Each structure stands twice: as structure tokens, then as C-alpha cells.
Amino acid sequence: MNDESFGLAAGLVGKAYATQAADARRRREKRIRVLLEQRKLPTEGWDDQLIELFLHELSVMDSNNFVGNVGVGEREARIASALVARRHYGLGHGVGRSGDIAAIQPKAAGSSLMARLAESLALDLIRLAGVKRAAACILLPLATGMGLVMTLLTLRASRPAARYVVWPRIDQKSCFKAISTAGFEPVVVENRVVGDEVSCDLDALAAKVGSLGAENVLAVVTTTSCFAPRAPDPLVEVATLCKEHAIPHVVNNAYGLQSSKCTHLLNEAIRAGRVDAFVSSTDKNLLVPVGGALVASPDPAFVAAISKMYPGRASGAPALDVFITLLSLGSSGYSRLLAERKRLYGYLRERLGPVAEKHGERVLVTPRNGISMGITLSALAARIDEAGNPEGLDTKFFGSMLFSRSVSGTRVVTGRDVKSISGIEFTGYGAHVNEYPAPYLTVAAALGMVQDEADVFIDRLDKAFVEFGKKLKKAQRGAKGTPGTSTAATVSGAPVDAASDAAGAAP
16 A cells, blocks of 8 residues: 555545554565665564565566556466466566576566575675675575585686586585586595594695696685585685686585584685685575575676576566565574574583493584584494494494484494495495594584584483483394394384485485
8 A cells, every 4th residue: 555545545534643654664665675776684583474464566567466467478488287376476577587597587576576685695694604704695496515516617717628616525415416416527635634624635635636737627615614624625725726716616515604614714724715606505594495505606796697607587586585584583583593502502512522432432523613523433343343243233223313313414424335326335424534543423503503413412312322222232132142133223114225215325
């Protein structure tokens, strides 16, 4: 309703009440106007009523919601299910056009405005998190791995002869497969173990670049956030090396926006050397459903090039999720989430220590990893060996026990697994290095975690250690008393191998 409508309403409900209602409406409209003017996160989050009011306003800007519109094209945002239409607030045209995912759609001014605002809010959040030197970002309707693919394909236009991507090893499939999916040859730089931490070997990386020839290297792809005991790569030193050799540098920052250590590294790397882009997950950093990636850069032209690389239009759902979430949180809400995550990292690590010590283990010392942490399973493995390695009872089964007790996200790494990905074999897979001195279990204090989760996890971890010991003793007695009897273990009625897939080595 506009002022004229409220004036007419005064004749029905009285001038005083109509004026009061008009004032309330104008206060809401002012917040929308400020958003359009500043294109930054609101300090305080919006309530759901205001968010939905704005979404409905955006929706009526799209042609499929025009009164009396006649659609005679092959794509008119027709939605068969009313439930689906409500889920998307009637925004059915998606984002972008056939040749540019960032282009404005003539049929969808509302959807286009929503997408541009979502990216503006996301850039403001990236700077709030600590990467002040980020100049532009694009929100791709793809998860992190495919976001890396798009970034590498964009670099190909400027380096058509380059075929190699130099990659300090992390034992996580998506990043590695992104390189081969984009059509390039990954060159793995093996890490080194320093204390408990697994770290990038900078000398080995420089040697690889030298032996390949800088002109043949499409990019160096480094990593900030990863499972312990992996430490973030030395971004400043790598950025300096890339600048000296005129080699593009792409950073896999999957869940690094939530860590001040990672964002500080990124900001300093941009300042000191070369960072072409960094890719961050929306679900991990912004607490939205899986399906989006933020590709940010100190160079707006490079972000524009990525948008032109995307073929066809794209789903607007990831942008809508981010838009709603960031309006709901505001800068103060997101800052509170960051502060609470950091506090819980210290809290969880402190609580882990006594439980680990109680069962003969210890917390790994990984000071540069501010999200993930690990505890050894050396004593547990030794007890398994002493028991004669009963069938089905191994360290991976311990992870399965946690999963069957509704503990998700832990990873058991034996250090003995071998995995082949895209034709390249990784020894000691999961540990980010060929030979790690101990098996271990990882846990993470990630964004959105609450203290109750940490407390319940510690309690269940303690009980799992105790119960595993009982199973070992029972298996030993069974093996001695009944020759030939199988001691194969099951988890909640399922074979242990099936359960281990969910809670065992890193994916």
C-alpha cells in the first residue's frame, strides 16, 4: 500500500489508525531503501515478516507474476506445484542469461535484483570475516569443487598452453577431482610432518614449478581449511612465489571464512603477492543448504570473466537461500556466530584432553588449524594388536560406533589406507601424507555448533572407548573358548564395513 491507499483506508478505519499503520509501513520500507542504497549487511538482522515482504515485492517484478501476462515463449517460469512456487516465492526464472550468469534477465527484474543483492551482501560478509582486500565475488549455484572447476577453466583462456596444476596435497577428493575434471594434469606436492602438524613443503613446491616451467603451469591451487592435522598452506609465501613467476594462484577456502586464521592468511597473501581467486562454500560458511560457492577475487575483471564462462542460466535457489540468511543474521548476528565458534573450538579442545588422557591417548598439537582437531588412537590400536586383531574390531569400527550413536562428522584415519583418484595413487590416504606416525580421530568446531553438542559428544566419546574395550575382551574370550567362532562385529544390525563408510577415513 502507498500513501494514497492509506489515505483511502483512513475513511474506513479512521485517520489516526491509518496514519499509525502508514508510519509502520514506512519504517519497514526505509530498511529496504537503505539496503538498496548501501548494498551491505544490515547491522541487525531483519525479522521474517520484513524479509518476506521484500521477497514478495521482488517476486511481482518478474514477468511470470505480472497481472494479465501472456507467456508465449518456451521458458515462462511456469511452476506446476503450488508448494514449489511458495518455496521459491514465485521466483522461477533463475539467474543470468544464456551467455553470462551475472546478466540481468528482462523477464526477471526481481530475480536479478535479488541475485545482485545477495552477492553484494556476501562480499560485505567476506570483508567482515577478515578478507578486506576482496574486491568482488560471484555466487555460483555449484558446490566448492565445481566452483574450482569454473575458476580453472576461466584461467585457461589466458594460458592456453598450460597443462599442469601444482597442488600441495590434501586428502579430500573434491579439490583434486576439480583439477582433472577441468581437463588439467594435477602435480601433487607431498607434505612434511612437523611435530604433529602436516604442512606444505614450500621448497618442494618451488622445485616443482621450476622443473615444469612456469609457462606450463596453469595455476598453483593451495588450501586454507582442511581436516587436522593438516595446517593451512603458507599462502603469503606461495602468493609471493606466484607473483615472481607470473603464475595464477587459486585458493581452496572451502570453510575458511569462519576462521580468522584463514581469512588473515588470505588477506595478507593478496597484499603481499598474487591471489587470483579464492573459493568458499556457502553451506559451511553461511549455514544454508548445500549447493552454492562464493568465488571472490581482488580483481573484479576476473570475477566478471568467470560469470561469462558459465553456460546458460542457473538456479536462483542458492542465491535466494544466501539472501534470506544474510538479511536474517545481519552483520552482528554473523559476528556472534564467528565469536561463538572460536570459543567452542577452545572449549572442545579443552574437554577432549582429559578424555583422551583417560584412555591413553592425547590431543594432537595443531596450532595452525583453528577449526579441526584430532586425538590419537595409538593406545586403542595397540590394544587391538594385543587382542590378536579380532575380526571386525579395528580403529574404523570405533568410528562406526560413534556414528551409530548419532555422532556425525568424525573421521578415523588409520594412516594405512591407499586410494586411487583420477589415476593417481595416494598412500596413507586421509592423513595428507604417506606416513603419519599414528592413527587418529578428527572432530571439528564448525560454525553453528552449540556447547550442548560438544558436551554430548565428549560423553559419547568416553562411553565409546569403554564399550570398545568391552567388545575387545568379549572377542578375546570368544576366540579362546570357541574355536572357529566368528567375532565379526556389527553396528546397529549393519555390517561394520557399511558403517565404516560413513564414519571412517576422510571422503
